[in-house]
Amino acid sequence: MAAHPLLDDLRAALGDAAVLTDPDLLAGHERDEADLCDSGTPLAVVRPRDTGEVVAVVRAAARHGVPVVPQGARTGLAGAANAVAGAVVVSTVAMDAVREIDPVGRIAVVQPGVVNAALARAVREHGLWYPPDPGSWESSTIGGNVATNAGGMCCVKYGVTSEYVLGLEVVLASGEVLRTGRRTAKGVAGYDLTRLFVGSEGTLGVITEVTVALRPAPEESLTLVAVFPTVATAGGAVAGIAERGLTPSLLELLDRTHLRAIEAYRPMGLRTDAEALLLAAVDTGARAADDLARLAEVCTAAGADEVYAATDATEAAALLQARRLAHPAMERFAAETFPGGNGGLVIDDVAVPRGRLAELLDGVARIAEACQVPIGVVGHAGDGNMHPNIVVDRADPASLARGRRAFDEIMRLGLELGGTCTGEHGVGLLKRDWLAREIGPVGVRVHQAIKTALDPAGLLNPGKVI
Numbered sequence: 397m398a399a400h401p402l403l404d405d406l407r408a409a410l411g412d413a414a415v416l417t418d419p420d421l422l423a424g425h426e427r428d429e430a431d432l433c434d435s436g437t438p439l440a441v442v443r444p445r446d447t448g449e450v451v452a453v454v455r456a457a458a459r460h461g462v463p464v465v466p467q468g469a470r471t472g473l474a475g476a477a478n479a480v481a482g483a484v485v486v487s488t489v490a491m492d493a494v495r496e497i498d499p500v501g502r503i504a505v506v507q508p509g510v511v512n513a514a515l516a517r518a519v520r521e522h523g524l525w526y527p528p529d530p531g532s533w534e535s536s537t538i539g540g541n542v543a544t545n546a547g548g549m550c551c552v553k554y555g556v557t558s559e560y561v562l563g564l565e566v567v568l569a570s571g572e573v574l575r576t577g578r579r580t581a582k583g584v585a586g587y588d589l590t591r592l593f594v595g596s597e598g599t600l601g602v603i604t605e606v607t608v609a610l611r612p613a614p615e616e617s618l619t620l621v622a623v624f625p626t627v628a629t630a631g632g633a634v635a636g637i638a639e640r641g642l643t644p645s646l647l648e649l650l651d652r653t654h655l656r657a658i659e660a661y662r663p664m665g666l667r668t669d670a671e672a673l674l675l676a677a678v679d680t681g682a683r684a685a686d687d688l689a690r691l692a693e694v695c696t697a698a699g700a701d702e703v704y705a706a707t708d709a710t711e712a713a714a715l716l717q718a719r720r721l722a723h724p725a726m727e728r729f730a731a732e733t734f735p736g737g738n739g740g741l742v743i744d745d746v747a748v749p750r751g752r753l754a755e756l757l758d759g760v761a762r763i764a765e766a767c768q769v770p771i772g773v774v775g776h777a778g779d780g781n782m783h784p785n786i787v788v789d790r791a792d793p794a795s796l797a798r799g800r801r802a803f804d805e806i807m808r809l810g811l812e813l814g815g816t817c818t819g820e821h822g823v824g825l826l827k828r829d830w831l832a833r834e835i836g837p838v839g840v841r842v843h844q845a846i847k848t849a850l851d852p853a854g855l856l857n858p859g860k861v862i
């Protein structure tokens with residue numbers, strides 16, 4: 397079969413080394429980390445090094461009518477980075493320069509391929525902090541974080557990615573380069589196009605530069621663990637914490653399935669007999685010890701069996717590490733739950749108003765029973781953002797169907813409770829139907845109008861979000 401003529405254009409623009417067509421590599425770039433999502437083999441993966449090369453790729457693809465799928469580290473959990481057959485995957489991982497750190501303006505300017513943790517480390521040398529910290533922070537890229545509006549553990553106090561994106565450079569479907577936003581502390585000129593692109597999941601343009609706001613490094617934090625007899629009482633404690641006006645810098649929930657999975661994955665003495673555990677931290681400086689005591693009071697009043705403070709920074713770091721191991725530990729648990737290592741995880745992501753967290757957690761337990769699937773719950777409790785992890789046997793269609801039903805029931809419950817179908821992982825392919833239900837026909841029309849205005853030929857990450 398003759399090679400696609402687009403490949404010649406791409407090689408002419410980027411050089412041979414940046415245009416990859418090796419079948420194994422193409423297969424490796426087909427999908428992100430989400431289960432239950434379609435994908436196709438791309439025509440090529442390109443690794444541009446600068447904005448000019450992205451422009452050349454987008455223009456060449458448009459001339460040939462070929463779709464363009466932007467990709468970062470492919471840690472996404474909604475299928476948003478999945479390739480469509482015959483597309484050009486634009487991987488921005490080689491655009492990994494931290495261009496500027498300005499301690500006076502408290503900003504950094506970075507290329508999209510910079511890994512989240514690398515940015516955090518680079519700014520720390522200046523006594524500064526980039527708070528958004530998705531669990532994938534050691535691998536996911538700032539471009540992917542911006543395109544999904546990623547959250548993380550610090551977000552309960554410090555907000556999600558969109559709070560920190562001041563400005564963007566974006567290559568539009570036309571090949572034009574758009575600059576949005578500002579590098580000033582304040583600025584209200586024009587429509588907020590920056591926010592429009594944050595969370596747009598590669599469907600409106602390829603992000604080629606990001607200007608982020610930074611904060612001074614936080615105060616040392618104190619950490620507390622509260623053990624609960626049911627997940628719903630832990631949910632009640634979260635509502636109580638908010639009601640008392642407390643501002644933890646971290647408030648995470650792990651249920652028994654997760655505690656057991658983590659302990660089996662890396663033994664660290666977690667209370668595996670507990671139904672749920674809340675992990676909380678405060679970083680309020682001189683007030684921290686008092687605030688921690690107030691958090692403990694609320695947890696006890698809500699029904700915690702045991703509340704204890706980490707004795708030192710090492711123990712606090714170990715507890716945080718346990719939380720960060722939730723994903724690999726559950727993957728192993730899922731694999732080992734079914735014969736032949738066929739077990740897989742459907743990772744859900746739902747957010748409800750904090751006051752309704754207990755109802756969500758109760759509801760998920762009922763759904764697990766009704767659908768006869770194991771579901772472990774973990775997540776950013778302080779944000780009302782939970783990840784029910786549904787364990788399925790990939791080799792058994794009946795198990796997959798039960799998992800799918802449980803997934804849909806959780807989505808329905810989340811919306812009924814006044815929540816949203818995704819708190820941080822995004823819509824991608826996984827939640828298009830649920831997005832439509834959440835935003836209604838007018839919302840869908842407005843989304844489509846924006847998409848059509850910016851990408852009339854529908855070539856940018858087609859089939860995702862809307």
Ligand SMILES: Cc1cc2nc3c(=O)[nH]c(=O)nc-3n(C[C@H](O)[C@H](O)[C@H](O)COP(=O)(O)OP(=O)(O)OC[C@H]3O[C@@H](n4cnc5c(N)ncnc54)[C@H](O)[C@@H]3O)c2cc1C
Nearest residue numbers: 468469470471472476531532537539540543547597598603
């Ligand atoms: C272990 C684990 C823990 C996780 N924890 C969290 C968490 O705590 N919070 C959270 O929010 N998410 C979490 N995630 C999900 C995932 O890491 C985030 O969605 C992350 O932001 C994706 O970044 P990425 O670089 O991997 O992007 P990809 O997965 O490669 O892409 C994600 C989306 O961004 C688009 N995109 C990527 N780069 C660009 C670009 N330059 N221009 C335009 N569009 C682009 C893609 O088209 C796609 O739509 C976790 C995932 C894993 C595997």
